[in-house]
Structure formats: C-alpha cells, structure tokens
Amino acid sequence: MRKIAILSSKGGTGKTTTSINLAHGLALTGKRVLLIDSDPQNTIGIVFNVNPEKTLCDLILKRRASIVKVREKLHIISSGGKNLVDTEAKLMKKFGKEYKLKKNLSHLDGVDYVIVDCAPSINLINVNVLTFCDEVVIPISMDFLSQIGANQILGMIDSVSKSYNKNLDILGVLPVYYNEKRKISLETVAILKDFFREKLFNTYIREDVNLKEAPSFMKTIFEYAPDSWGAQDYFKLANEVDKR
16 A cells, blocks of 8 residues: 655645546556545535545544545545634644544555545644655746745755655656746756655646636546647556556
C-alpha cells in the first residue's frame, strides 16, 4: 500500500484538483484507492456529493470514520469541514498527537493507494498526514509565489522526516497550470528542473478550463471532459506515479 500526501503551503496550486483526479485516474487503471480529505474546506466531500456520519474528525479522535464508495475502486473519507479546526485544537492536548492518524489507520487493508489532500498550511493535521504517509506530491503553479510555497513545504517535510517519519520522501514535484506559450511557464519549469532534477514529474498539467468547471458538475475530469488536455495529463500522471 502506497500512501501519498498532496501538499502545498499556498492555495490555488491545483492541490485538490490533483488529489481528486490522480485518485480517480489510479482507480481507472484498476488500483483500489482511498482518498482522504484533510482540508477544512471539505471540497472532496462537496465534489462527490457525500455527507457521511463519521469523518476524518472521528477517525482522529475516535478511531472510526465512514469510508464511502464514490466510484468504482474509489472510496473517500471526508474531512468534516470546519469541525476539523476544533478537532485539531483537541488533538493538541493528546499524548502522541503527531501519530494519531497513523495509529488509527494501522489496520487499513484492501487498498493499493491512499491519497491525502492536505490543507495549504503548516499545522498539526498536516504533521499527522506526513507521519502517516511515505510519499509527497508537491503541485507548483507557474508563478513566483508558488515557488516560495514549495520551499516552505520542503522545510516541513524535512522537519517531519527527522522527528516522526524517517521514510518520508518527495515522490515528485508537479507543474500545474502549465502553458508552453507563456514565458513564465517556461522560466518556472527551468528553475524547477535545475532545483528538483529527477524529482520533477515528466507530466505537466496544462491549463484547461475543464479542470475548473468539472467540480461544479460533481464530476472528475475523466467524467466531465474525457478527451480534454486535463484528462490526458492526469491519466498520464496516474501512470507515472504508479511506475515511480
């Protein structure tokens, strides 16, 4: 079982879009996938139109959550929305607070991939996610501020790796909103290649309005626009992740 966190310290980097479409892309290749939302915005629950009785809040504090099947071979655990903020406050008072998610999912089986969509912040919930996961995907949009956000995430990954999870590593850095006709895209990718080298994915997620429209129809890109650039790129990413 591979456990992958999708993480960025900056909003608007395609983090949740990547989580949803990578998870569904892997499911379409025949992998059994559990998608966990650890962001208080609860976007994944909204996109898949589910409102389960037990959420990530219950998993962290009470060891149980509702695992909901949303597509063939794809299940989700919703975040609990704003309740996750209160959960984090309660978690602060617990012994071994950094290991709660890992401990409470220790008996998880029957899954090939766990994909965790993280909030764009450095907080205790994300520390729990990184302690549980072994790999991290960092989406980076084609702008300077996103590069700064990536540096902050690298610091967090390094800190968690040293303190709680020596197996934690970067699976790959993912360029998103890429447009080969724009100078900023070419310059940003050149910087990423120089810095991350083999950690940079060969797949770039191109700009595609369909990726923004699909969630409003409660669909993944593969359902909303299966012949689009977005669908092509995320399916290519799913295969690249599976081979890495």
